[in-house]
Amino acid sequence: MQNNKFQRQMVLMHALIRQCRSGLPPELEEIALAEGLSPGRMADAIARGHIVIPANPRRTIRPVAIGAGCRVKVNVNIGTSQGRCDPELEMVKAEAAIGAGADALMDLSTAGDLKDIRRRILSLPIAVGTVPIYEAVRRAGSAQDLTADLLFSVIREQCREGVDFMTLHCGVNRDALQALNLDPRVMGVVSRGGAFHIAWMVATGEENPLYAEYDYLLEILAEADVTLSLGDGMRPGALIDSGKLAKMTEYLTLGRLSHRAQNADVQRMIEGPGHMPINEVAWNVKAIKEVTENAPLYLLGPLVTDIATGYDHVVGAIGGAIAASAGADFLCMVSPAEHLALPNKEEIIEGTRVARIAAHVGDIVRRGGASESPEEIRMAYARRDLDWDAQYAEMLFPEYAQQIHDRDSERETCSMCGDLCAVKMVRDLLQKKE
Ligand code: SF4
Numbered sequence: 492m493q494n495n496k497f498q499r500q501m502v503l504m505h506a507l508i509r510q511c512r513s514g515l516p517p518e519l520e521e522i523a524l525a526e527g528l529s530p531g532r533m534a535d536a537i538a539r540g541h542i543v544i545p546a547n548p549r550r551t552i553r554p555v556a557i558g559a560g561c562r563v564k565v566n567v568n569i570g571t572s573q574g575r576c577d578p579e580l581e582m583v584k585a586e587a588a589i590g591a592g593a594d595a596l597m598d599l600s601t602a603g604d605l606k607d608i609r610r611r612i613l614s615l616p617i618a619v620g621t622v623p624i625y626e627a628v629r630r631a632g633s634a635q636d637l638t639a640d641l642l643f644s645v646i647r648e649q650c651r652e653g654v655d656f657m658t659l660h661c662g663v664n665r666d667a668l669q670a671l672n673l674d675p676r677v678m679g680v681v682s683r684g685g686a687f688h689i690a691w692m693v694a695t696g697e698e699n700p701l702y703a704e705y706d707y708l709l710e711i712l713a714e715a716d717v718t719l720s721l722g723d724g725m726r727p728g729a730l731i732d733s734g735k736l737a738k739m740t741e742y743l744t745l746g747r748l749s750h751r752a753q754n755a756d757v758q759r760m761i762e763g764p765g766h767m768p769i770n771e772v773a774w775n776v777k778a779i780k781e782v783t784e785n786a787p788l789y790l791l792g793p794l795v796t797d798i799a800t801g802y803d804h805v806v807g808a809i810g811g812a813i814a815a816s817a818g819a820d821f822l823c824m825v826s827p828a829e830h831l832a833l834p835n836k837e838e839i840i841e842g843t844r845v846a847r848i849a850a851h852v853g854d855i856v857r858r859g860g861a862s863e864s865p866e867e868i869r870m871a872y873a874r875r876d877l878d879w880d881a882q883y884a885e886m887l888f889p890e891y892a893q894q895i896h897d898r899d900s901e902r903e904t905c906s907m908c909g910d911l912c913a914v915k916m917v918r919d920l921l922q923k924k925e
Contacts, residue, residue, distance in 0.1 A: 506713060506716055506756045507537060507544060507546075507716060507758060508537060508538055508540070508753075508756045508757070508758060509756050511533075511534040511535070511537040511538040512534075512538045514530070514531070514534050515530040515531070515533055515534035515537075519533070519544065519554070522544065522554060522555070522556050523556070526556055526560065526561045526562060527560075528560050528561070532560070533556065533560075536558060536559055536560060537758075539753075539785075540749075540752075540753040540758070540759065540784065540785075540786055541558050541559040541560075541785050541786070541787070542556050542557065542558030542559060542560070542561060542787065543556075543557050543558055543656075543718050543758040543759070543760055543787050544556050544557070544718075544758070545557070545595070545618045545620070545655040545656035545717075545718035545758065546618060546655055546716075547650070547653045547654060547655045547715065547716065547717055548716055549651070549652075549653040550613060550653035550655070551616065552616050552617055552618055552619075552655065553616050553617055554618060555594045555595065555617075555618060557760065557787045557789075557820050557821045558760075558786075558787035558820050559785060559787075559820070561820065562850070562854055563815045563819070563820060563821070563822060563849075563850035563851075563853045563854050563857070564594040564595065564820065564821045564822070564850065565592065565593055565594050565595075565821075565822050565823075565824060565843060565846045565847055565850050566593065566594065566595040566596065566597055566620070566789070566821060566822070566823045566824065567585075567588035567591075567593040567595075567596055567597070567823075567824045567839060567842070567843050567846075568596075568597045568599050568823060568824065569581050569584045569585050569588065569596060569597070569598060569599070569612070569839070570597070570598050570599035570600035570601065570608070571600040571601065571602040571603045571608060571833075572600075572601055572602055572833050573601065573602045574832075574833060575832075575833045576602035576603045578600075578603050578604070578607070578608045578611065580835075580836070581598075581600065581608065581612070582611055582612070583836055584834070584835075584836050584839045585612055585615055586615070587836045587839050587840050587843075588824070588839050588840070588843050589615065589617060590840075591839070591840045591843035591844055591847075592843060592844070592847045593617065593824070593843050594617065594618070595617055595618040595619070595620060595655075595656075595821075596612060596615065596617060596618070596619050596620070597619070597620040597621065597622070597658070597823075598612045598619060598620070598621050599621075599622060599625065600625070601625050601629060605625075605626050605629060606652075609621065609649070609652060609654070610652070613652060613653050613654070618655040618656065619653075619654055619655055619656075620654065620655060620656040620657060620658060620720060621649055621654050621657055621658070622657070622658045622659075622683075622684050622722070623642065623645045623646045623649050623657055623659065624637075624642060624645075624659075624660065624684050624687050624688070625683070625684070625687075626645050626649075627641050627642040627645040628687050630645070633690075634686075634687040634688075634690035634691050634694070635690060635691060635694035635695075637687070637691050639700035639703075639704065642700060642701070643700070643704075643707070643708070643711070646659070646708070646711055647711055647715075650711060650712070650714075650715035650717045651715070654717060655717065655718060656717065656718035656719070656720050656760070657712075657717060657718070657719065657720060658684060658720045658722040658762065659701050659708065659719060659720070659721065659722055660682065660684040660685050660687075660688050660699070660701065660722035660723075660724035661699070661701040661702050661705055661708070661721055661722070661744075661745075661748050662702070662721060662722070662723075662724065662725070662741040662744040662745045662748060663682075663684075663685045663688040663689060663692075663699055663702075663722075663724035663725060663741070664692075664698060664699050664702040664744060665692065665698055665699075666740050666744060667724070667725050667737055667740050667741050667744065668689060668692055668693075669740075670725075670735075670736040670737040670739075670740040671689075671725070671736075671737045673736060674735045674736035674737065675735075676727065676728075676729075676732035676735045676737065677729055677731055677732055678727065678728035678729040678732050679728070680724065680725070680728070681726065681727075681728030681765070682722065682723065682724040682725070682726055684722050684724055685722065685723075685724020685725060685726075686724075688701070688724060689724075702744075702748075705748060705751065706751075706755070709751065709752055709755040709757050710755075712752075712757045713755055713756050713757050716758075718757075718758040718759065718760065719752055719757050719758065719759040719760075720759070720760050720761075720762055720789055721745045721748055721749060721752075721759060721760070721761050721762060722762050723738075723741065723745075723761075723762040723763040723764060723765065724741065725737040725738050725740065725741035726738060726762075726763060726764055726765025726766075726791075727764075727765040727766050727767060728765060728766055729766050729797055730766050730767060730768055730795075730796065730797055732766070733765070733766060733767035733768065733771055734771075738763075738764065738765065742763070742764075742778060742779055742782055743782060745761055745763075745779070745782070745783060746782030746783050746784075749761060749782075749783035749784060749786045750783075750784060753784065753786075759786055760786055760787040760788065760789045760820070760821065761779055761783050761786045761787070761788050761789065762788075762789050762790070762791070763775065763779050763788065763789075763790060764776075764779065764790065764793055765791075765792065765793060765794070766792065766793065766794045766795075766797060767793050767794075767795065767810075768795060769795040769809065769810065769813060772793050772795065772810055772813045772814050772817065773813060773814070773816075773817035775793070775814075776788060776790075776814050776817040776818050776819050777817060777818060780818050787820045787821060788814075788818065788819045788820050788821065789819075789820070789821040789822075789823065790810075790811060790814050790819045790821070790822055790823060791807070791823040791825065792806070792807040792810045792811060792814075792823075792825055793807070793810035793811070793813075793814060794806050794807055794810055794825070794829075795809050795810040795813075800829075800830050800831060801827060801831065802827065803825050803826075803827065803829035803830060804824075804825050804826055804827050804829070804838075804841060804842040804845045804846070805845060806825070807824075807825030807829070807842075807845075807846070807849070808825075808845045808846060808848060808849035809849075811825075811846060811849035811850070811853070812848075812849040812852040812853055814853070815849060815850055815852065815853020815854070815856075815857070816852065816853045816855075816856035816857065818857075819853070822846050822849055822850050822853075823846070824839070824842040824843050824845075824846040825842055825845075825846070826838040826839060826841070826842035827841055827842060844887070844888060847887060848887060851887065855867060866885045869881070869884075869885050870882060870885040870886075873885060874914065875914065875918070876918075877903055877904060877912075877914060877915060877918075879893075879896065903915065
């Protein structure tokens with residue numbers, strides 16, 4: 492588990508944005524320093540909405556900073572489904588994710604005793620997010636039977652229970668629906684939350700309550716100091732859909748909503764942007780950043796091919812690394828089971844590790860390149876010197892690497908080239924010459 496030293500009781504600190512206008516609360520100074528930022532700079536970035544720290548004051552967690560100038564963070568989704576409802580297993584997966592380096596968890600449960608599952612996940616010491624419409628639809632029986640009152644009451648309850656950030660699909664409004672009808676997509680809508688809102692709007696003919704009553708939503712979140720994650724209900728679900736109108740329509744709406752959240756002292760981040768070809772990733776990141784005034788950006792993927800199913804964690808990491816190097820701040824783990832099944836524990840661990848690689852690749856670029864990445868520099872010297880202990884000290888996954896290296900009992904070099912080790916050969920030659 493990373494950054495254990497920051498685990499602490501969060502004191503009640505309503506409206507962190509407001510507090511940061513006059514400086515960083517002392518209990519967050521260590522977080523700033525760990526990110527390589529001065530407390531003053533971090534306070535300024537939080538006050539401007541360029542960094543968020545999702546941490547509900549009602550819980551004790553190890554908070555993390557997400558946004559400009561911070562290390563890229565990794566979220567892991569867990570949660571039951573109707574297809575597989577085993578709350579015990581979800582706890583095992585949650586703990587495995589934390590062990591593999593997750594910075595945050597999202598509970599996406601849709602089956603079983605949702606409150607009890609959430610209570611158990613909220614007992615873990617890291618930031619936890621939810622998608623309240625899942626529980627609201629479960630309680631209503633169907634998306635069509637949902638009411639605005641029920642949805643807002645679930646949001647208020649989850650705020651009180653200690654949820655740190657919430658995905659709320661406020662941008663799935665009539666404009667987005669009209670764009671979807673005007674410029675249809677092969678995959679329609681692939682966001683579960685987005686689909687619920689579309690179904691409700693079509694059934695009732697009314698506007699999405701999260702959009703229509705957005706000021707009221709902001710009041711609830713500001714009072715609870717819960718971070719708003721503006722959901723990407725219109726994200727494309729296939730590469731062929733990436734250029735369609737609905738996604739861009741939602742971006743513009745999220746830009747306006749982001750601005751209003753910031754003015755209401757609500758910490759907010761933006762979600763996006765779905766499946767797309769690799770050459771579109773960077774400009775999508777930059778476009779979202781531009782219209783949202785550089786709000787922290789939280790991504791699932793992006794998935795840069797649709798036909799590598801079973802390896803979607805790799806596909807997501809390729810997109811995630813490009814996105815993080817272009818400015819995305821928070822990557823959601825994609826597991827090898829994506830598009831196939833609810834992931835098991837091993838798939839959660841694998842997906843989390845691969846997402847951490849993508850985050851680190853992005854960090855190298857965000858920090859200014861290899862010359863500003865001390866661990867990369869130390870690794871180069873350790874490899875040159877065939878110093879295996881020094882190499883393990885820099886690796887993201889040293890135990891796994893050591894298992895592979897040790898299996899052929901090679902000590903000084905490795906069994907890849909054995910006595911023809913290029914590194915050793917050139918080093919010995921140069922040493923002899925000297
Ligand atoms: S044996 Fe080959 S792969 Fe292994 S350290 Fe030497 S050059 Fe690298």
